Amino acid sequence: MELKIGVIKGDGIGPEIVEEAMKVLDKVADKYGHKMNYTQLLLGGASIDATGEPLTDETIAKAKEQEAILMGSIGGDTTKSPWYKLEPSLRPEAGLLKIRKSLNLFANLRPAYLYDVLSDACPLKESVAKQGFDMLIMRELTGGLYFGERHTSMVDGVKTAVDTLSYNENEIRRIAIKAFDIARKRNNKVISVDKANVLDSSRLWREVVNEVAKNYPDVTLEHMLVDNCAMQLVKNPAQFDVVLTENMFGDILSDEASMITGSIGMLSSASLNDTKFGLYEPSHGSAPDIAGQGIANPIATILSAAMMLRYSFDLDEEANSIEKAVKTVLDEGYRTVDIYSEGTEKVNCSKMGDLIAERI
Numbered sequence: 001m002e003l004k005i006g007v008i009k010g011d012g013i014g015p016e017i018v019e020e021a022m023k024v025l026d027k028v029a030d031k032y033g034h035k036m037n038y039t040q041l042l043l044g045g046a047s048i049d050a051t052g053e054p055l056t057d058e059t060i061a062k063a064k065e066q067e068a069i070l071m072g073s074i075g076g077d078t079t080k081s082p083w084y085k086l087e088p089s090l091r092p093e094a095g096l097l098k099i100r101k102s103l104n105l106f107a108n109l110r111p112a113y114l115y116d117v118l119s120d121a122c123p124l125k126e127s128v129a130k131q132g133f134d135m136l137i138m139r140e141l142t143g144g145l146y147f148g149e150r151h152t153s154m155v156d157g158v159k160t161a162v163d164t165l166s167y168n169e170n171e172i173r174r175i176a177i178k179a180f181d182i183a184r185k186r187n188n189k190v191i192s193v194d195k196a197n198v199l200d201s202s203r204l205w206r207e208v209v210n211e212v213a214k215n216y217p218d219v220t221l222e223h224m225l226v227d228n229c230a231m232q233l234v235k236n237p238a239q240f241d242v243v244l245t246e247n248m249f250g251d252i253l254s255d256e257a258s259m260i261t262g263s264i265g266m267l268s269s270a271s272l273n274d275t276k277f278g279l280y281e282p283s284h285g286s287a288p289d290i291a292g293q294g295i296a297n298p299i300a301t302i303l304s305a306a307m308m309l310r311y312s313f314d315l316d317e318e319a320n321s322i323e324k325a326v327k328t329v330l331d332e333g334y335r336t337v338d339i340y341s342e343g344t345e346k347v348n349c350s351k352m353g354d355l356i357a358e359r360i
């Protein structure tokens with residue numbers, strides 16, 4: 001089949017890692033008889049440099065013509081890059097938030113999985129790490145604090161900043177349904193994370209999640225307060241299967257979950273709307289400190305490409321072949337510098353891409 005894929009290389013290490021993911025996708029196309037039809041799109045700093053805006057209407061229109069988007073990473077060094085002298089709405093991150101909202105990508109899936117061969121890199125104590133873990137964080141992506149009304153003004157002579165956390169029942173219901181559906185394909189367990197002991201938005205969250213759960217008697221539901229969840233992730237990560245949570249909590253918890261896997265360079269993500277369309281990107285950022293050196297770990301982006309084949313194109317076999325190739329290369333002892341340990345073989349970004357592509 002022909003796959004219409006938008007490609008956002010982005011900033012920092014973005015272009016290097018996307019290059020490797022495309023290498024792997026091209027190999028998949030070769031082997032399984034598909035045609036990858038790529039359209040390059042500009043977002044973030046690269047778009048600011050070319051057009052003065054982090055995301056133009058033209059790019060949104062082009063993005064909507066694609067079946068899926070594969071993205072690297074956007075943004076630069078916030079203390080040094082000229083992009084951060086611009087007003088907030090013109091900075092790279094504003095482009096990312098705008099594309100999520102414009103394409104209605106409300107469901108963000110962030111799997112966090114401990115590879116056996118990388119369990120040494122897990123910072124948790126051995127008794128916890130040896131139990132392993134395999135969770136999927138389902139983060140609401142187009143509501144809450146990120147998109148609520150915000151302003152900074154003088155109130156009685158005092159400079160005051162306001163951000164608003166708002167959710168309506170429909171926004172909660174649609175993400176909850178996605179979480180329960182996906183739990184059915186995994187281990188039938190949802191832990192919904194909120195702050196219902198304080199926030200109204202969390203109390204509504206809990207109410208709606210309970211309602212949705214009634215249609216999934218085969219899926220276990222537990223509610224957990226977000227502060228407790230932050231502790232449980234390091235105390236007993238094996239208890240989690242699907243973690244369902246709102247935008248800001250999901251941002252923070254997914255970074256924590258990725259950290260305990262030993263390397264943020266391994267984690268993929270998918271941002272989905274109500275159709276088959278999705279935007280696929282690594283969970284990590286643009287790492288401007290190592291950009292251009294060819295040493296970045298492309299695995300998270302390669303695994304994001306696998307998620308794209310699975311969720312947007314229903315090409316499960318092809319997706320599995322990528323995941324299997326990654327595992328084989330790790331089992332064979334090849335490592336990029338971020339996951340290197342003594343006794344393994346250090347390879348650069350492009351070599352890692354070659355090795356994985358060769359094993360498809």
Ligand code: IPM
Binds near residue numbers: 075096251
């Ligand atoms: C992420 C990032 C973004 C977010 C930033 C870059 C706006 O941290 O995708 O997790 O907070 O959502």
Ligand code: MN
Binds near residue numbers: 251252255
């Ligand atoms: Mn984040």
